[in-house]
Amino acid sequence: MDEQLHERVREVIAGVPQGSVASYGDIAAIAGAPSPRLVGRILAEDGHDLPWHRILRSDGTPAPHLEEEQLERLRAEGVLADGNRVNMRQYRWAAAQSKDEPGLF
Numbered sequence: 001m002d003e004q005l006h007e008r009v010r011e012v013i014a015g016v017p018q019g020s021v022a023s024y025g026d027i028a029a030i031a032g033a034p035s036p037r038l039v040g041r042i043l044a045e046d047g048h049d050l051p052w053h054r055i056l057r058s059d060g061t062p063a064p065h066l067e068e069e070q071l072e073r074l075r076a077e078g079v080l081a082d083g084n085r086v087n088m089r090q091y092r093w094a095a096a097q098s099k100d101e102p103g104l105f
Contacts, residue, residue, distance in 0.1 A: 009033055009042050016054040016093050018077045021086055023058040026096035054079075054093075060086040 009031045024036035053073035062070035079091050
């Protein structure tokens with residue numbers, strides 16, 4: 001994998017502010033990554049020092065194996081879930097909402 005892309009993905013994830021969430025696809029689009037799966041891979045392998053809990057599936061659900069901890073961390077930041085789903089319209093990071101605007105990153 002391209003080291004610059006790897007660092008760009010990490011930088012974008014690090015920029016997701018407390019109280020907001022983004023999808024793997026949002027992060028991929030902003031960072032110029034070819035796939036949301038690559039974002040997940042980077043988080044799994046090198047995301048321990050990032051706000052990984054702020055990254056969700058596009059439908060607002062966490063990864064099943066992380067669900068309890070992820071939703072607990074989000075709740076502590078004021079991001080509330082309905083069951084196991086976060087309302088992406090309400091909590092999506094502003095930069096992710098306008099990811100098609102040039103010059104974001």
